Amino acid sequence: MKKIINNVEDIVPEMVAGLVESNSDLVKQIPGTTAVVRADDKFATAKQVGVVSGGGSGHEPLHAGFVGDGMLSAAVAGEVxxxxxxxxxxxxxKAVDKxxxxLLIVKNYSGDVMNFDMAKEMAEADDIKVKSIIVDDDISVENSEFxxxxxxxxxxxxxxxxxxxAARAGKSLDELAELGQKVIDSTxxxxxxxxxxxxxxxxHPGFxxxxxxxxxxxxxxxxxxYSVEKIKPSKELSKELVEKISGEFADKDGKFAILVNGMGATPLMEQYIFAHDTFAQLKEKKMEVGFSKVGNMTTSLDMVGISLTIMRAEDQWIKWLKEPVTTIGW
Known part of the structure; x- marks a missing residue:
């Protein structure tokens, strides 16, 4: 194994320290934690719902890379x-409650769900209003080891x-929780x-x-x-993923947002080739793309691969996706 690290046990605190030091105008670290919060002065007095996410490290820029004006108020990094x-x-x-x-945005993994729920209970004991939504967008398998x-x-x-x-636009906690569930169900x-x-x-590699x-x-x-197959051209890979994902939608009307996501060690060249093939597949199915994003957004350390996300998006969602934000990773 070749990695640019010091001690394995220091990876996460040293990564968070480097992230904060490199982006001190955007984020700051909560003392004694591996959590980062927005650094801009405006947020200190902003009257809006706080939005917190987090999870295991190794998926950067998720989540800390999306802390900033217009996205997350704070992110918490666990060990790898x-x-x-x-x-x-x-x-x-506590740091983001104004x-x-x-609102807690939690990925559907047993440890994340349990620990965010415990933190929610701790905060509610302090009379902080907290709601959570659980993201479960992966349609590959119904259950996994985590x-x-x-x-x-x-x-x-x-x-x-x-x-x-939506939080920046002044939506309430209840409105954000309801909106978040609708977005999850459409993704x-x-x-x-x-x-x-x-x-x-x-x-060594996990498999x-x-x-x-x-x-x-x-x-x-x-x-x-769900399947190990012989390597195929990008066009065939895209066709299989688009077929499976589009089958999850009852109809193809309306607009869609797509994300071609690099898993950590896939060159952007290949991501854009796959995106080109995906646009062709969606056009063939008469699925209108209102927003698209290509890049390393949710990685898996040095995994070679990609993921494709398709979301049926309301017009307002498209507008929010296109709004400028001040973050490290978007």
């Missing part, structure tokens, strides 16, 4: 592929962007891998694929998917 602890989430909630309440139900993956980025914009993702990620503490193999339906923690 491991949920942050309740006390750290609790500190983030009297309007706090979840009960579908996994939360790259579609989380769309949820964070739309909720962040579908499938990932594919050519090579698994190597967790530093483990030292093995032959040089001519690709796996469909992988998760962002090296979870296995």
């Amino acid at each position: 592929f491991t949920s942050p602890t309740p006390d750290q989430i609790y500190e983030a909630i 009297g309007m309440g706090v 979840t009960q139900g579908k996994r939360g993956v790259a579609g989380t980025v769309f949820v964070e962007k739309i909720i962040g914009a 579908k993702t499938i990932g594919i891998a050519l090579k698994a990620a190597t967790v530093p503490a483990v030292g 093995e694929l032959k040089d001519d193999e690709i796996e469909f339906g992988i998760g962002i923690h090296n979870e296995r998917g």
Whole structure:
């Protein structure tokens, strides 16, 4: 294993320190935690609902890269592929509560759901109004080793962007929770891998694929998917993913937002080729694209692969997706 690190046990605190030092005009660190919050002075007096997300590290820029004006108020980083602890989430909630309440955006993994729920209870004991929504956009498999139900993956980025914009627009906590659930229900993702990620503490890839193999339906923690097949041209890969995802929508009317997401070690060249093929597939199905994004948004360390997210989007959601934000990663 070759990694640009110091000690394995110091990876997350050193990463967070470097992120904050490199972007001190955007974020600051909550003392004694691996949580980061918005640094701009305006937020200190902003009367809006706080929006907090987080999860295991190794998925950067998710979540800390999306902290800033128009997206998240705070993000909490756990150890690699491991949920942050309740006390750290609790500190983030307290830091962003401005009297309007706090919404938690949680990916559907057992540890995340449990720890965010515990932090929610701690905050409610302090009379902070807290609601949570659970992102489960991965349609690849119904259950995996880390979840009960579908996994939360790259579609989380769309949820964070739309909720962040709506919070900035002054929506209430109840309105944001209802909106977030609608966005989640409209968002579908499938990932594919050519090579698994190597967790530093483990030292080798999480699973093995032959040089001519690709796996469909992988998760962002090296979870296995639904099919191992021979490598195919991008056009055929795109066709399979678009077919499966589009089948989740009752009809193809309206506008759609798409995200072609790099898993960490896939060149942008290949991501754009896949995006080109995906646009052609969607055009053939007469699915109108109102918004698109290509890039490394929700990674899995050094996994080679991509994921495709398609969301049926209301016109207002498209406007919110297009609104400028001040963050590290968007």
